[in-house]
Structures are given as structure tokens and as C-alpha cells.
């Protein structure tokens with residue numbers, strides 16, 4: 001069902017105006033409130049019952065199915081992350097994390113404070129099952145009860161949320177990490193409440209490097225300092241996992257050193273793409289093709305999009321700003337990826353600064369001479385690329401931070417083989 005159909009259904013069962021219901025629904029959904037919870041809230045607003053259906057059945061975690069309506073589970077609380085969301089125009093604190101029993105673990109969202117903490121064993125009565133990303137999750141709302149169990153619930157999963165960066169995945173809540181801040185910058189972004197100051201950058205531990213955003217803009221998160229962050233959540237941003245600090249995150253300076261691995265993990269292309277996106281990764285592949293839209297390009301001054309025939313997809317006819325980039329297809333026999341190079345890396349491949357490229361284009365009266373020159377220099381050679389990999393329906397893009405021809409290029413290898421043969 002789409003929003004319109006949900007609104008239609010609600011309006012007819014509640015006997016109220018559909019336009020009003022739809023506007024309320026859209027408002028809630030825009031704040032990431034799940035559709036079931038949004039509909040319950042609208043039912044409550046109009047005095048209907050909360051829509052709780054059949055009596056809940058007691059289940060093992062592994063047996064919970066996305067088709068279950070309401071269930072009762074006896075579990076250990078693994079993690080509790082707090083987050084504040086806007087709900088019907090008001091700030092509301094929700095709690096998210098994972099429960100586990102002997103059979104498995106499951107994510108939950110609690111829309112009020114039930115008072116449980118990580119490590120508690122509880123029976124959660126009448127939790128609503130919803131589907132997220134194809135998997136069941138538990139929704140704890142007004143009709144849910146939580147009772148403390150005196151006997152601890154056994155589980156193979158670790159309690160408390162301490163995690164290495166490399167193991168963080170989008171959707172994780174209530175995690176604790178110990179990191180060194182590598183890059184940190186205060187920025188002002190425009191949100192629905194006007195301008196907001198945030199702090200963002202890169203953190204690292206022994207296992208990996210990840211981007212972070214501190215929505216509280218804590219000034220102490222300076223480059224080079226090491227901290228323990230408790231209660232962070234992970235969201236996907238531009239295709240890679242990002243550590244998020246909220247107002248509920250506690251930040252404690254670390255007295256110990258955090259060793260940081262400066263190298264990006266080297267991966268085969270197919271495996272890197274299969275992981276669904278990585279912040280910092282290195283691949284080596286043969287450059288098969290320099291794609292159209294490489295060389296000299298023009299960008300929209302408002303949004304930075306590359307112009308097509310002088311037109312921005314969003315802003316129409318604009319006065320474009322000159323830029324250079326390369327989109328190159330690399331293949332290592334295991335997979336393919338499009339490496340995207342910024343102006344600086346492109347100028348290096350072209351062998352001259354952008355002013356020279358524009359001069360060459362003016363002389364030839366054709367911008368394509370620049371892309372053609374780049375093609376002549378790189379196609380068929382092997383390159384090492386380091387950067388951020390994002391994967392979506394349109395393919396896999398590696399936003400390059402480093403792009404270098406490998407030292408043992410095929411011609412050298414051939415020469416080496418020949419000299420061995422003739423020796």
C-alpha cells in the first residue's frame with residue numbers, strides 16, 4: 001500500500017477527512033516514523049483504538065516472522081541506544097537496540113522509556129512486529145509491557161555494544177567505540193529548523209577508518225585526540241557507514257593511545273562491491289575505458305551537478321563552472337568499478353593544469369580533445385585506486401583519493417619474462 005491508500009483506509013475506518021489524515025501521515029513518515037506506528041498514532045488522535053489485533057503469542061527470537069502481528073518474547077537486552085526524533089511536531093526520545101535469547105537476536109525500537117538497560121533480562125509482552133530491510137524488528141509502544149526476569153536469559157551474543165569500527169553496519173544502535181579523531185571540522189548545515197552547527201570528519205581505530213558526524217558539535221573532538229564514544233548509531237551516508245553522535249552520546253577522553261592503521265584494506269573489486277559500500281578501500285585493476293563525461297566538464301554553481309548541454313537537472317539553464325574529472329572503468333578479473341577522479345587527480349593524469357586543458361580545447365574547438373588525450377595516456381594500463389566505494393542501483397563508484405599507475409606495469413613484466421627466457 002502507498003501513503004494514499006493507507007490514508008484512504010484510515011480515513012474510512014475513522015470517519016474523518018482523508019486530506020487531513022494523509023497530511024498527518026506524510027508528516028510522520030518524513031520523520032522516519034514507521035508506517036504502523038504512524039497509523040496507530042493517527043488512530044489515537046481520532047479516538048480510535050490502537051489497532052492491536054490478535055493476542056500475542058510467546059515466541060523464540062529465531063521464530064519471529066515478519067508476518068507475525070504481535071509477539072511476547074523473553075530476552076536479554078544487548079544494547080540500548082537513545083535517539084531523539086520529531087514526532088507530531090514535538091521532540092521525543094526513543095530507544096533502539098538489540099534483544100537476544102538462546103536462539104538469536106533481533107532489533108527493537110521502544111517509543112517510550114521502559115527502564116531496561118543493557119544486560120537486563122526481560123519479558124516483553126505484546127510487541128508489534130514490523131519488517132525492516134526484509135527482516136523482523138520489534139516495536140515497543142503503548143500497548144507493550146516489560147517485566148524484569150530474575151533468572152538471566154542465556155544468549156551467545158555479547159552485551160553492552162562495544163564494537164570495532166570495521167564491524168559497524170548501517171542500522172546499528174547503542175554502540176560504543178574507542179577511536180582517534182583523524183579529521184574534524186565544524187560545519188553549518190541548513191535543516192528544517194534553519195541553520196544548525198554540526199561537527200564532522202573521520203575517526204579511526206586499529207581496524208578501520210569511518211566518517212563521523214557529531215550532531216552536538218562538541219568542540220573537544222579535535223584532530224589527534226582519542227576518545228571513547230558511548231551510545232553512537234550508524235547510518236549510511238553516500239553509500240558508506242557513518243558513525244553518528246547524538247545529544248545522548250557520552251564522550252570520554254582516552255588516556256591510552258589508539259593505534260591507527262594508515263593503509264586502506266586492499267580488496268578484490270568484486271568482494272569490495274559485494275560488501276555494499278566501504279569508506280576507505282584500495283583496489284588494483286586494468287583501466288578498460290574512460291567514460292563519456294570525462295575531461296573538461298561544467299558544473300551547476302548551485303548544486304555542483306555536472307551539466308548536460310548547459311542544463312542542470314534541477315536548476316535548468318545556468319552559467320556553468322568549469323571543472324575536470326575522469327570516470328574510468330577498472331577491472332581486476334574479479335569485478336568492475338567506476339573510479340571517479342576529482343580535478344587534481346585528473347590534472348595529474350592529463351599532465352597539465354586545467355588552464356592548459358581549456359586552451360587545448362579552444363584551439364581544437366572541441367572539449368573532447370582533453371578526454372581523448374587522457375584516454376591515450378591511461379587506457380590499457382594498470383592502476384592502484386584508493387577511495388570511498390558506494391554501491392547503488394546505478395553501479396559501483398569509487399571516489400578516488402589516490403590514483404596511481406602500478407609500478408610493475410604489464411610491459412615491464414613482459415620484458416622481465418623475455419629477459420628470463422633469453423638468459
Ligand SMILES: [Zn+2]
Pocket residue numbers: 300301302303304305312313314315316
Ligand atoms: Zn543545479
